[in-house]
Amino acid sequence: MDNVKFINSLRFKLIAITIVLILFPIILFSIVYSSLVKDIISKKYSESAIQSVYEAGENIDFILNDIREFSNALLANRDMISALNDKNNMDVVAFRSLLRSFFTSREDIDAIYVYAGRRVYSVGVNKVAEMEDYMPISKLAETDGEIVWINTRREKIKILAGEFDKYYFSLGRKLIDFNTLEELGLLTVDIDEMILESSYKSLISGDIEQIFIANKYGEIVSHPDKSKIGQSIENEVYAKEILAAEKKSGYISFKDQGVKKIAIYSTCDVNDWKLVKIIPYWYLYREIDEIQWKLIRIGVLYVMITSFFMLLFSLKITEPIINMMKLMKKAENGDLGVQIDTKGQDEIGQLGMSFNTMINKMRSLINKLIEEERHKKELEFEVLHAxxxxxxxxxxxxxxxxxxxxxxxxxxxxxxxxxxxxxxxxxxxxxxxxxxxxxxxxxxxxxxxxxxxxxxxxxxxxxxxxxxxxxxxxxxxxxxxxxxxxxxxxxxxxxxxxxxxxxxxxxxxxxxxxxxxxxxxxxxxxxxxxxxxxxxxxxxxxxxxxxxxxxxxxxxxxxxxxxxxxxxxxxxxxxxxxxxxxxxxxxxxx
CATH class of the missing domain: 3.30.565.10 (Histidine kinase-like ATPase, C-terminal domain)
Known part of the structure; x- marks a missing residue:
């Protein structure tokens, strides 16, 4: 009998309606979020990741183009061309000093080599191995003067009394006198691979992600894991499509051992190198999923707390507040003649008395302002007229x-x-x-x-x-x-x-x-x-x-x-x- 009475009570109805009204928007929001909002956020998140890779690729392009322009400056230097044209009477000390002036003007260049006949002139780091041990000089000599980018390799360098491993990639090209078109020798410029890594390092946020640079043949020229430099990606699922892509940047989706992943790439205009970032889908959207679960937990907790408070304060609190809100709404719409019937002496009653006092003061102030404005206008008019x-x-x-x-x-x-x-x-x-x-x-x-x-x-x-x-x-x-x-x-x-x-x-x-x-x-x-x-x-x-x-x-x-x-x-x-x-x-x- 008591249960039936409670079910028919206004308190129970108010609590039930409140729970339904709270649950309905939460459920609706979850459905909309899952079917629409999540897709939009995911798309924007993917676009943001693609844009980050694109910007890093642009940065690499800028670095490579800057090195290419540096080599052009070397080829256009008259003192260098004059010295190479007169190899027999070349002042070796002066020529090395000229190379050193170019070398010291750049912080990103580790070594410069000039091959003139059988002589090799170099400035920069002290290497254990000679250039011929790793560089296909004969292949470079077969070119027509175009730039050749030499893949990254590991080299030993001497610093004081010790030897250290370091990774370099190089720019190679023929030295040609543009006036006579005579071939004067070969030029190589060595650059630390860490310069490439620094351009995309900010894109790495965890061990789950993979990011590297590969040349157009699929050989890795830069990788945070140096042991993978020189390896080929030709056998990877994504490799064929990325290496053949004609677009400047983009992404492809693929499955690797049952795991859905996305490969984002950006192409360097200078030498067709590809900056590739591979991320599992679940890792890309992990933050979005975490937000969704947090919202669900917050919604459930909110329903429980609201139901508890509605059980305690439903009738006693809501009815006078609703009546007061109605009168306040009338005052908001311009009816300043409203007065709240303050029977109680509790906080709601005191609030009602304060509201009545406020309305009375507002009426008084508005009347006073109207009178003052009228008087002010009259005075202004009289002053102007006078x-x-x-x-x-x-x-x-x-x-x-x-x-x-x-x-x-x-x-x-x-x-x-x-x-x-x-x-x-x-x-x-x-x-x-x-x-x-x-x-x-x-x-x-x-x-x-x-x-x-x-x-x-x-x-x-x-x-x-x-x-x-x-x-x-x-x-x-x-x-x-x-x-x-x-x-x-x-x-x-x-x-x-x-x-x-x-x-x-x-x-x-x-x-x-x-x-x-x-x-x-x-x-x-x-x-x-x-x-x-x-x-x-x-x-x-x-x-x-x-x-x-x-x-x-x-x-x-x-x-x-x-x-x-x-x-x-x-x-x-x-x-x-x-x-x-x-x-x-x-x-x-x-």
């Missing part, structure tokens, strides 16, 4: 001063009347937005004053669509642009007459106002900094174009503002883009 007044007032008063000086007091009344109208629009009793028609009227009053100052050296045309005159825009955005056109277009006494045109039209629900002139334009070094937030150098300050741009962006967003199109000595076109919707909607008649 910058216009002192700048403009200075220019206006300066104009009146020049007018009074030149013309006396006759035009003062007109100038002061225009100034009063300008100041009334500027103050405008706290209104930030005025109609385009009012802004144009403001510009006309400003032009009246400037005509008196500049003696009517400029003209201004208005090309305004009737439907756009009722659009509401931030006040005082056109006057600074016109001011720039006049001041910098007429700053030279002999400047040509200035023509200014103001256009307004609607384009794709956007109000476009253009102020263009035929003035001197804006220099590139000034143009690139003119709309930056900081104060710019030269004549355009933040009180002018930059001020207008910032005010528009503060009011309507980053999508709006001013654009400047100018070419030095060919005029300037300032394009003001404003929204034409909502409060600033252009009332275009159908």
């Amino acid at each position: 910058q216009i007044n002192p700048h403009f007032l200075y220019n206006t008063l300066n104009t009146i001063r020049w007018m009074a000086k030149i013309q006396g007091a006759k035009s003062a009344s007109s100038a002061l009347t225009a100034l009063i109208k300008l100041l009334m629009i500027s103050i405008n009793f706290g209104k930030d937005m005025i109609s385009l028609e009012e802004e144009i009227e403001y510009v006309k009053n400003y032009i009246l004053i400037q005509r008196l100052r500049f003696n009517e050296r400029f003209t201004i045309d208005y090309n305004l669509e009737e439907a756009c005159l009722s659009c509401h825009i931030p006040k005082l955005i056109l006057q600074p642009i016109v001011e720039n056109s006049i001041i910098y277009g007429l700053q030279e006494e002999d400047a040509k007459p200035l023509n200014i045109e103001i256009k307004a039209y609607n384009r794709q629900d956007m109000l476009i106002v253009e102020v263009s002139d035929n003035g001197p334009g804006i220099k590139p070094e000034i143009l690139k900094n003119i709309l930056k937030s900081e104060k710019d150098a030269n004549k355009f300050s933040t009180v002018g174009l930059n001020n207008i741009n910032q005010r528009i962006k503060l009011a309507f967003g980053e999508s709006y503002g001013i654009k400047i199109f100018t070419k030095e000595n060919h005029g300037t076109n300032i394009v003001v883009e404003l929204p034409c919707k909502g409060e600033v909607l252009c009332k275009i008649e159908a």
Whole structure:
């Protein structure tokens, strides 16, 4: 009866579901890993091993090619060719000194031999046996001057009072005077076989692997086990296919005494030597298999531990946590009015109270930030707007001063009347937005004053669509642009007459106002900094174009503002883009 009750309990169901949900992804992962992931990893691992062998083969190619170039340098040396051409009068000491200079220039060369007639000249290690004892001189003499690579052999060398075994491979070729094509003798260069081994030694990670270099006839010329040097691989299962391979690098799979193996090879371009690495498949993928077994063991252990903890804490822990998670999710989605019902006094209850406190503080902080941002924007807008007044007032008063000086007091009344109208629009009793028609009227009053100052050296045309005159825009955005056109277009006494045109039209629900002139334009070094937030150098300050741009962006967003199109000595076109919707909607008649 107790067993039936336990089976029907929520705790048992929760534990059973948990175990199933844990086991299912583990089993699914194992199947996917075995059938797909393992194959991919194995392929990548094989490609990595092939690439390592290829890179080692490239390294060997570089070594052999470097030795070949060294022999070319010997053949091209004029002093050597001259000495060999005049064997009877050869200065033997000087010739050996010449050979020694070549020998000491290389650390990877152990000996250099030159056979000229019956004489042998050599520098390098002191060998017990003479060259004729192991080198088919007659066979080398039958060549036409091409390079012959002589297989690695064991030699005894003398060092102080002792004799030691060492393995060398050699480069051999005829010495030919390229001017007369006369055969002057034979050259051999001995190189320590350890140089070859060092190029692939990093690929050896255990005794299971085999790696060696064989020539195109299958004779081993380098091997970590020196006793195998000189042996042939022709009878091996993989040998025929590798020796006949035309590809630069690759691999073949084969079975050796029932064991599946892979032979990876890379071909040296210089002499068709093959670098071969043989690895059993099980050894190549041993780390992958170890990872798979570790994952299985971790999965089983995880199921056992999870089941144990679910048995202890299933109902009491999960239910309040799930309820809390739901409320937290609502808060995450923006509902900051949630509150957790904290009945208990344990850790979960304390967590609920902390969550409620956090939500209350977040609401308070968000409201505070919204209010601060609104206030900050208002202040910024007021500061930017206020910058216009002192700048403009200075220019206006300066104009009146020049007018009074030149013309006396006759035009003062007109100038002061225009100034009063300008100041009334500027103050405008706290209104930030005025109609385009009012802004144009403001510009006309400003032009009246400037005509008196500049003696009517400029003209201004208005090309305004009737439907756009009722659009509401931030006040005082056109006057600074016109001011720039006049001041910098007429700053030279002999400047040509200035023509200014103001256009307004609607384009794709956007109000476009253009102020263009035929003035001197804006220099590139000034143009690139003119709309930056900081104060710019030269004549355009933040009180002018930059001020207008910032005010528009503060009011309507980053999508709006001013654009400047100018070419030095060919005029300037300032394009003001404003929204034409909502409060600033252009009332275009159908």
